[in-house]
Amino acid sequence: MCVAATGSAQLTALPPLREVIARHGLSASKALGQNFLFDEQLLDKIAAIPGELDGAQVLEIGPGPGGLTRALLRAGARVTAIERDARCLPALAELAEAFPDQLLVIEGDALKVAHGIDGPFHIVANLPYNVGTALFVGWLGGESWPPQWSSLTLMFQQEVAQRIVAAPGSSAYGRLAVLAQWRSAARLALKVHRSAFTPPPKVMSAVVHVIPQTMPEGVSARMLERLTEAAFGQRRKMLRQSVKGLPGALAALGKLGIDETRRAETLGVGEFVAVARELS
Numbered sequence: 001m002c003v004a005a006t007g008s009a010q011l012t013a014l015p016p017l018r019e020v021i022a023r024h025g026l027s028a029s030k031a032l033g034q035n036f037l038f039d040e041q042l043l044d045k046i047a048a049i050p051g052e053l054d055g056a057q058v059l060e061i062g063p064g065p066g067g068l069t070r071a072l073l074r075a076g077a078r079v080t081a082i083e084r085d086a087r088c089l090p091a092l093a094e095l096a097e098a099f100p101d102q103l104l105v106i107e108g109d110a111l112k113v114a115h116g117i118d119g120p121f122h123i124v125a126n127l128p129y130n131v132g133t134a135l136f137v138g139w140l141g142g143e144s145w146p147p148q149w150s151s152l153t154l155m156f157q158q159e160v161a162q163r164i165v166a167a168p169g170s171s172a173y174g175r176l177a178v179l180a181q182w183r184s185a186a187r188l189a190l191k192v193h194r195s196a197f198t199p200p201p202k203v204m205s206a207v208v209h210v211i212p213q214t215m216p217e218g219v220s221a222r223m224l225e226r227l228t229e230a231a232f233g234q235r236r237k238m239l240r241q242s243v244k245g246l247p248g249a250l251a252a253l254g255k256l257g258i259d260e261t262r263r264a265e266t267l268g269v270g271e272f273v274a275v276a277r278e279l280s
């Protein structure tokens with residue numbers, strides 16, 4: 001049977017995901033942080049967050065049985081997917097067959113394997129918390145900018161998503177917010193109820209969307225990281241205490257007219273950038 005799908009060339013009708021999971025014995029592994037999404041409407045909503053995907057390159061991390069992958073392929077994306085769990089590969093191979101030339105699956109740990117895609121590409125992932133945060137810090141850190149990726153669409157625990165988009169003055173504001181906002185625009189794109197996952201995790205989730213922006217001139221990413229590490233490492237302390245171990249930091253605060261009795265969480269992202277520029 002030939003089924004037409006918007007923006008893609010799907011050759012065969014796909015069986016329901018739950019059937020695929022049962023047929024391939026894909027019981028969710030706790031160790032691999034597996035919580036699967038089955039709701040097609042929700043998956044299409046997530047796949048729409050990066051914008052128009054017809055013909056675009058997408059790097060998906062952790063496709064699992066392929067629910068989100070299907071939505072990306074339906075949207076016409078050319079997907080390279082990295083999956084650690086070899087049990088998922090036969091199900092993903094069926095998906096690659098149904099969408100010829102649209103899906104390449106790489107088996108491995110996304111923290112270690114190379115994907116070999118030349119940019120630009122969108123990154124989309126529903127990952128376990130620890131892997132997602134480590135990759136996020138890697139994608140947003142580093143001196144080289146702009147990055148090869150043109151957007152990040154990532155599922156996190158809601159509490160982590162709130163830390164990424166947090167504004168100064170809130171308890172969620174910290175290193176992750178500065179990292180995500182100093183040369184990118186980050187927004188909370190979609191809240192996802194825990195009951196949408198199988199099995200449901202203990203906490204609510206949310207999808208964050210990040211787009212790279214122009215990098216402020218004269219600022220070392222490493223220096224900004226050292227500064228926020230010091231400042232938020234002792235977030236209850238005044239800056240004159242928390243950053244005093246960073247050579248030149250107190251002088252930079254003075255030069256910029258930033259009161260050293262303030263605490264880290266009161267400094268805007270632009271103020272952190274200005275101090276880091278003085279130190280870079």
Ligand code: SAM
Nearest residue numbers: 032034035036037062063064084085109110126
């Ligand atoms: N994307 C699917 C969905 O939305 O239903 C599965 C999501 S599940 C939360 C996370 C997936 O990431 C699992 O398939 C798991 O095996 C995979 N995974 C976990 N750690 C990984 C890693 N280090 N590298 C690649 N994949 C990983």
